[in-house]
Amino acid sequence: MVTRLSHFFLRTLREDPADAEVTSHRLLVRAGYIRRQGPGIFAWLPLGLRVKARIEQIIREEMTAAGAYEVHFPALLPREPYEATGRWEEYGDAIFRLKDRKDADYLLAPTHEEVFTLLVKDLYSSYKDLPLTIYQIQDKYRDETRPRAGLLRGREFTMKDAYSFDYTDEGLDASYMAQRAAYERIFSRLGLEYVIVQADAGAMGGSRSEEFLHPTAIGEDTFVRSKGGYAANVEAFTTLAPEPIPFDGLPQPVIFDSPNTPTIETLVAHCNANLRAPAPGIAGPATDGATEWTAAHTLKNVVLAVKHLDGTRELVIVGIPGDRDVDDKRVEVAFAPAEVEAATEADFENNPFLVKGYIGPWSETGAVLGEESATGIRYLLDPRVVDGTSWVTGANIDEKHVHSLVAGRDFTADGYLEVATVREGDPAPDGSGPVHLARGMEIGHVFQLGRKYADALGLQVLDENGKLVTVTMGSYGIGVTRILAIIAELNNDEKGLIWPESIAPFDVHVVATGKDEAAYALAERLSGELEASGLDVLYDDRVKVSPGVKFGDAELIGVPRIVIAGRAAADGQVELWNRRTGEREVVPVADAVVKLTRR
C-alpha cells in the first residue's frame, strides 16, 4: 500500500535527544521510530512498529520452519511458579514485583521457563507427545539497575523465547540443534553477521550454552576465539591448566622482609632489588624465560565478600597469578546467583589475621588458608596454580612476604575458580591454539536447561516402558527490540539510518519535489504501480516542504531505496537513489518500476 507522508504520524527531529547515549537511540528517536516514556521504557511509533513487525515475521517464519508452535503468556504472573524454582528470590531487585487488591504477589515476568514448564506438565503426559518446541514473541520486563543505551538495555523489551521439551538427552541435543540452525537462518535473513560462542548458562542453570554474538568493535561483550575454531565469551572461557611439577628438589619456603610492598608492582621491584634471580619456570609456563622477578611469579590473594540469596555474607579469598586481575564479569558468573563485592575495612577489622597487602595461604606455624586452615574462609585458586608451582606471596605478617612457597606441598586450596582476566594469546582449552580477544554484541542465546525446571516443577512423562521420567528442556532467546537497535546501530551514516531491505519500514520511499505538478502526478503514478506490485510505499507528497527537508527526512528515515520525481518528471524520468551506496541514476519511470520490483 501507499502511505502518504502528508498525513502520516511522523515528526523527525533536527536535534539529538538529550538522553541518547548511543547512535541507535539517537537516530531512532530523531527519525520518529520510538519515543521515551520513562527510564528504559519506550513507545513505538508507526515507523518503528513496522520494522519490529518485519523482524518478528522473519522470526515466526523460521520458528515455524523449525517445527515450533507459537503461544503467548501474560506479562503479569503469580509468584508461585517462580517461588518453586527459587527465582522469585534469585532475581533480587531485577524484577518488578507487585500485589493485587487481595494482597497476592505477582511479578512482571523477565523470562518464562516456569510457566512454559507448567503448561506442558498440564497438557502432556507421555513420551509420545515429545519432542515439543513452543515459543512466544512477548513483552518482558526487567528492572535494570541502570537502563541505558536506548533499546539496547531497556526495562521493557520484546523477546522471542522458545522452550524445547524432550525426554532423552539425545532428544534435547536434536531440539537444541534445530533452534540453533533456525537462529543461523534468522540472523542471515536479518543481514547480521554472527559468531557462535560458548557461554556460561549463568543464573539459568543447565549444561550446553551458546551465544550468538555480532562481532563489532562497539560491542559491550568480550569474547575470544582461536584459529582452530574455539569461541567463547570471557565468562565461559576455561583455563588450560599447565602440568603439575614434581616437588623433588624444590627449595623450601623462605620468609623475607619486604617493607612497604603492599602492591604487586612494589613487591616485584623489591624482589629484583633484594633476591637472587628466580629459577626458570618456578611459577609455571607463564614465567618461562624470565631472568628477573615478574608479576607472574607472585600469587595475588584477593578478598571478596559474597552475598548469598539467604542473606548471609561470606568472605572468600581468591588466589591468582599476580600478572592477572580478577575479571568482574567472570566473578559475577562464577558466584551467581550470589552477588559479590570487594571486602570492606570492617571485614579486615573483623578478621585481624588478614594482613592487608601481605595476605598468603601459609605461615611458619601452619596453613592460614586452604583445606587445612581453621579460619573458615574459603580459599579458591586460579587453575594455573598447579601443584609444584613456586610463588612469592604474602606471609601474613606486615611487611613480610615468602618466596619458594610451593602449591600442593606448602598450601592447598578449597577449590579452583575461573575468575582471572583472559588475555590475548591465552591457550584455548580445546588445544586449538592461542585465542584472540574480540568484542561483540549478544544477538541470541541458546542453552540446554536440562532437568532443572522439570525437577523443580515436577514435569515428568511416561517413557516407552511406562516409567516416569523427568523431561529435559532447552531455552532459546532473541531480543527482538534489542536486535532492532543493534541493526540500527550497525546500519547508519552521519545522515541517518540505512535499513537492510529485509526489515525496512517501507520497500520504497518515493519523493516528489518542486512546484511542478508533473512531479507529483508522476510520483503518484509510480507509487500506485509499485503498490500494485505488492510493495509498501512511503510517498512524500508534502507540497509546502522544501526538497532539502524531504531529502534530509528520507536520509534520516533510512528506507534503502528512494525514488525522486523532480525536474525530469516532465520527461517521464525519475531518479533512483540507493541510500546505502549513495548512487543515483536517472531512468524512465517504467524502468524504475522494473528495477524496484525485481527482487
Next chain:
Amino acid sequence: MVTRLSHFFLRTLREDPADAEVTSHRLLVRAGYIRRQGPGIFAWLPLGLRVKARIEQIIREEMTAAGAYEVHFPALLPREPYEATGRWEEYGDAIFRLKDRKDADYLLAPTHEEVFTLLVKDLYSSYKDLPLTIYQIQDKYRDETRPRAGLLRGREFTMKDAYSFDYTDEGLDASYMAQRAAYERIFSRLGLEYVIVQADAGAMGGSRSEEFLHPTAIGEDTFVRSKGGYAANVEAFTTLAPEPIPFDGLPQPVIFDSPNTPTIETLVAHCNANLRAPAPGIAGPATDGATEWTAAHTLKNVVLAVKHLDGTRELVIVGIPGDRDVDDKRVEVAFAPAEVEAATEADFENNPFLVKGYIGPWSETGAVLGEESATGIRYLLDPRVVDGTSWVTGANIDEKHVHSLVAGRDFTADGYLEVATVREGDPAPDGSGPVHLARGMEIGHVFQLGRKYADALGLQVLDENGKLVTVTMGSYGIGVTRILAIIAELNNDEKGLIWPESIAPFDVHVVATGKDEAAYALAERLSGELEASGLDVLYDDRVKVSPGVKFGDAELIGVPRIVIAGRAAADGQVELWNRRTGEREVVPVADAVVKLTRR
C-alpha cells in the same frame, strides 16, 4: 500451510474446567485455545492465538482504511501522566500499581488516554498536523474485584484503543464518525450483529458516547430502544419529565398516623384502608387512571453514602416515585468517580432526624430536606417529581406519613438525578415513543472525550490565526480478547465451537480416518492442494486415534469446514462436513478442492 495434528501443540479435554462459569470459557479451555494462569489471567495456546491474530488483522485493516496509524505503548507506565489527570486516584483499587527499584511509582495501564495525549503534544504543534487518529492493539490490565466469565472479564486483556485529535468540534465529529463507521465494518466482518446505543461516558468524561452492543438474551448489559430509533443503555437513559402542574387549588399537606408502615407496600395498603381515594394524576401521569392508592403515589426517600475520591463520605438522599427502585448501575454512573454504598446504622445514629422508614422532605416546622433545609444533606429528586405533583411520603416522625405534599410548593430539591429503574414502556426522551428493554453484550465503545485530557496535559496547537487552541479528542475501544470470547459464546453447540469463517483458526480441517493408507494418502494430497490455494489447513493425520475421537475433536475445535477422507478414499472421494449446519456431502476430491477454495 498445513499443520499436522500429530505434532501440533494441542490437547483437548473431555471434562469442563471446574472454574468455568460461561460457555465460551468452558469451550475455549476444553478445545485448547486458552489456559488459566491466575485469576482473570490466561495464556494463549496456538489455536487461540490464531483466532486472536485474525481478529486483530480485521481491526488493523479497517483502522488503516479509516486513516488511523498504529503505534504501541508499553503496559508499564510512570505515575505522573495519570496523576496529572486525576486518574491515578480515580481508579482506586482497579489498577495494578507498583514501584521500581528506585521507589518510583508505576502502573499497568488500564487505558492510555494520557500517554497518547502527551505523545501528540510532544510531536505536533499546528492545526495543519490535524486531524490525527492513532491506535494500538495492546495488552491492558485492570485489577477487577471479581474477575469472572473467562475472557469476558479478565484482569489482562487485549484492546484496540484509538484516539482522535482535532482542533475544532466539527473535526472531532468527523473523526468520531469515521471510527464509528470503521466499527460498523469491523463487526460486520466478524459476523457480529450490533446495536449502537447512547452511553454514559462515565469516568472517562466527555460528551457524545455510544456503545456497540450485541443484542442477546445472555448479555450482561441492559439497554432500551424505541421503535422510533432511540437506543441507549440504561445508564444513559434520560427521563422525559412530565409537564409541571399549577399549584392552584391543590390541597394542603396532611400528616396522618401510619403505624407499622416502613415499606412502600405497607404504606400503600394503609392508605387504601384509611384515606379517601386519590385525586386523579396527583403524582403525575404515572398515576393516571388509578382509583386507589398505588406505589406511584408515594415518594420513596433513599439514603445513600457517597465516598468521594478525597476520602470524604457524604450522605445523599434520593427521592423517587415509590413504584421504582434505585438502579445500582445508574447510581454508579451518576456519582462516578465517587463510590456509593447504602447508608449504615451508624449513619442513622449520627443523624437522628432521619427516621428510618418515615423520611420525607417536609415537616410542619419547615423544610427537612432540599434547598431550604439546614441539614447539609443533599436531596436529589427523580425528574418525574415535577412542580405541582402531590405525594404521600414520610413525615419524619415515627409511624407518621404526610399526604398532599406538593413538589415545588411544600418542598424543593438540591438537584435532580437519573437513578430510578428504567421500565418497559417508559417514554424515550427524544419523543420517539415507548422503549423496550433488551439485553446485550458490549462489543465496542466510541466516545468524544472533548478537551478534558488536552486541558489537563496542556495539548494545544496553533490555529489558522496563530492562536493557541486546546485540542479536542475522541477515544475508541474494542476489547479484542473480549470479542473473541463473545463470538465463542455465540457460536457453539453442545459438541463444541463453530467459528465464523472470517476468524476460524484454520480455513479447513482435514480428517483422515480408518486404517486404510489410501485415506491418509488422499488427505495428504488434498491438504497439499488446499495449501497451494493459499488456505490454512489443519490436518488430523494421527494414526492411532479412533475416528470418534477425531470427529469429536473436530467438533470441539470448531473449524467450520471439515473434510473427511475415510472409506470412500479408495474411490477418490471425500466427505465435506459443514460444522455449522451439520450437512455432509460425499464428493470427488477435485470437487472438494473447488468448493473449499471458492470464497
